[in-house]
Amino acid sequence: MTQDELKQAVARSAIAYVEGDIIGVGTGSTANFFIDELAKIKDRFKGTVASSEATAARLRGHGIAVLDLNDVAEIAVYIDGADEINAAGAMIKGGGAALTREKIVASVSKKFVCIADGSKLVETMGKFPLPVEVLPMARNAVARQLEKLGGQPKLRLKAGTDEAFVTDNGGNILDVAGLAITDPVALEAQINQIVGVIAVGLFAARGADVCLLGTPEGVRTLTY
Numbered sequence: 001m002t003q004d005e006l007k008q009a010v011a012r013s014a015i016a017y018v019e020g021d022i023i024g025v026g027t028g029s030t031a032n033f034f035i036d037e038l039a040k041i042k043d044r045f046k047g048t049v050a051s052s053e054a055t056a057a058r059l060r061g062h063g064i065a066v067l068d069l070n071d072v073a074e075i076a077v078y079i080d081g082a083d084e085i086n087a088a089g090a091m092i093k094g095g096g097a098a099l100t101r102e103k104i105v106a107s108v109s110k111k112f113v114c115i116a117d118g119s120k121l122v123e124t125m126g127k128f129p130l131p132v133e134v135l136p137m138a139r140n141a142v143a144r145q146l147e148k149l150g151g152q153p154k155l156r157l158k159a160g161t162d163e164a165f166v167t168d169n170g171g172n173i174l175d176v177a178g179l180a181i182t183d184p185v186a187l188e189a190q191i192n193q194i195v196g197v198i199a200v201g202l203f204a205a206r207g208a209d210v211c212l213l214g215t216p217e218g219v220r221t222l223t224y
């Protein structure tokens with residue numbers, strides 16, 4: 001099975017977790033497969049809250065309503081991919097630069113269902129560089145603080161240019177390599193304290209409740 005086939009399989013399995021009127025929808029290639037599956041049952045719910053402009057555009061392209069989070073009191077389930085996930089359901093996210101909105105939508109959702117191909121399950125997180133969204137004026141100041149934590153931050157660039165990548169929120173991203181994340185909850189709290197950080201792509205204090213993991217033997221369900 002290809003990685004895309006594994007992603008498609010978990011996206012299909014995630015449909016069983018869709019509940020309530022409003023669905024929280026993540027960002028990325030796995031989330032995109034999920035959106036395509038969600039379109040097939042769009043008469044079963046009222047609308048969605050999107051974690052990025054790209055996700056909102058794909059949902060609207062399928063004729064699915066996208067609501068402003070300010071108009072939504074409660075989300076039963078949030079479904080999204082991850083760059084890494086550990087045995088406790090803590091994740092690194094933000095490879096697709098949507099970490100801040102993903103964290104916000106996840107924070108108001110009762111259940112977080114992570115959908116990922118098997119390669120994302122790791123023992124110790126940190127091989128995937130940890131994305132940190134920062135205010136542009138603070139990017140060098142934040143980078144110096146991240147170095148003190150043992151990381152090697154690198155400013156994410158717009159593909160094929162030497163200009164800084166700009167997120168949906170007007171922020172920049174520092175991708176921090178070299179961290180062996182043995183205590184994700186503590187590191188998330190520590191990075192959140194750095195002035196100039198908008199959000200860190202560690203989802204540990206609020207991790208996944210369920211992970212649907214695509215493997216060649218089938219979809220494994222991990223619950224936390």
Ligand SMILES: O=C[C@H](O)[C@H](O)[C@H](O)COP(=O)(O)O
Nearest residue numbers: 028029030081094095096098
């Ligand atoms: O910012 C992007 C998100 O956190 C994605 O959920 C994450 O990067 C995983 O993406 P993919 O499903 O493309 O591997």
